[in-house]
Amino acid sequence: MRYLFFILTQTGRNFRQTWGAQLMTLLTVTLSVLFFSFFYLIYNNVLQGAARLGDELRLIVFLDQEVVPELRPALEKKIREFSEVEKIIFISPTEAFTRLGEQLGNDRDVLDDLDGSFLPYSIEIYLKKDFKNLAGIKDFSEYLTTLPGAMKVQYGHGWVERFGYFVNLSRIIVLLSGALLTLTATFMVSYTIRLTLVARQDELEIFRLLGATNAFIKGPVLIEGFLQGVFGSTMGMTALYFCFLWIQNHFNGPGFLNLFEFSFLPFTEAALIFVCSICLCTVGSLFSIRKFVRI
């Protein structure tokens, strides 16, 4: 308890001595956490949006002949080899004709003089609802055209592709902002603490001569980095929450964001960002300790 008291007193003294640099570091860590978590929030919502677009993750393979029931398991196996598939349905022309009638609703009488024989046999493939499958949908459709008897493969090609590009871009931005967070948190904290150590050189020398232990000298420096992480990530996440509320209020209505049902980061992911930021800042202070505190 007494040890903790001394450590915290020393840490407070460090903050007071180099408050300007400490403030700059705090702001940098806050902004880095905000940038990263903001892009991650967007990315996360895009992924959720992708998961909701279940129907669009359906591919229809039109066949030139019926696949007899004995061959179906082999064909299913071949399809599942390429991508994660939720379900595969073999559709006969009669079933397709019935569906068409249902889709036409009140206008189904246009089909009165027809039977379903003009419709081809087909396979409906439902992909598992995650982005990985969405991003690979083009390759998968090309693969499906190589199936025996496949004439044509149909899916929401245009927008799925654009959506894929958008998600890829989001992913790159998330990775870049993650790298930014890592660099700023680690190096800024490390450099600020280095400044603190330089400012306290005389004091540390006297403490060393008085027999201060490693824990006594290094503890406050470590706590300093830890607190930079705690305050920086708390402020960053709080700012993110206000950004989220602002976006929700101002983009509430029919449009792009409604497609995604914009939601905040799940607790575990927010907590993970928080903990990682603290760890990065603490690692930053450890770098400085290892390099500059010789006892």
Add this chain to the structure above:
Amino acid sequence: MISDDHPAIIEFVKISKVYPPDILALVDISFKINKGEMVFLTGPSGAGKTTMIKLICNIDKPTKGFIDIAGNDLSKIKPAAMQALRQKIGVAYQDFRLLPRLTVFQNIAMALEVKFMDGKTIRSRIHEVLNVLNMTNKIYKRTDKLSRGEQQRVAIARAAAARPILLLADEPTGNLDSQAGTDVMALFSQLNEEGTTVVIATHDKSIYRDSHCRIFHLDGGELDITGQEPEDREQGTET
């Protein structure tokens, strides 16, 4: 040979110290100082007194020889053991080594904080030692606002406050008037009576002239010891 009653707290064996390029600070010096002794280390400026103090508290290393402090071989001592040893040694440096922006209280408290003493003990120890030195009225003054003599007494107070087993004072009366010098010597005597070994490096004859303590005279890096070791004195008295 170290007796059980008075084991040596400081032992120098054939210590030499050469500063580059070839300045001989200490030449082949051997001696023992027993626990509870008070010893004066005298000699003119540049005789090697400060070097000897630095070697005792392991700020500097000897070029040759062996130093043992309170049972610790300084050439092999581990950092943790050195830290523990330094907590038991109080040093009043010639250049004071105070932090100018801190108060008298804060400067002295540093020596007690490293031992994780509680606030009440720290306050009481600081008041006690400043009282002997007649400095209680300066307790919350920044040390850069004090005179050289006052700064010197703060440095001495810091060395004494932790009640060390060994106290080293380098020219402790160099900047003091006679009254302040008497106060400082009273503090050293009090600590010595309580069991602290005191080593005072000085060229101020007035503080050791009438003393019965051993006097280690250094000149040109060579040592001349006058006076008897305590056990020899006791034996001499009996006979």
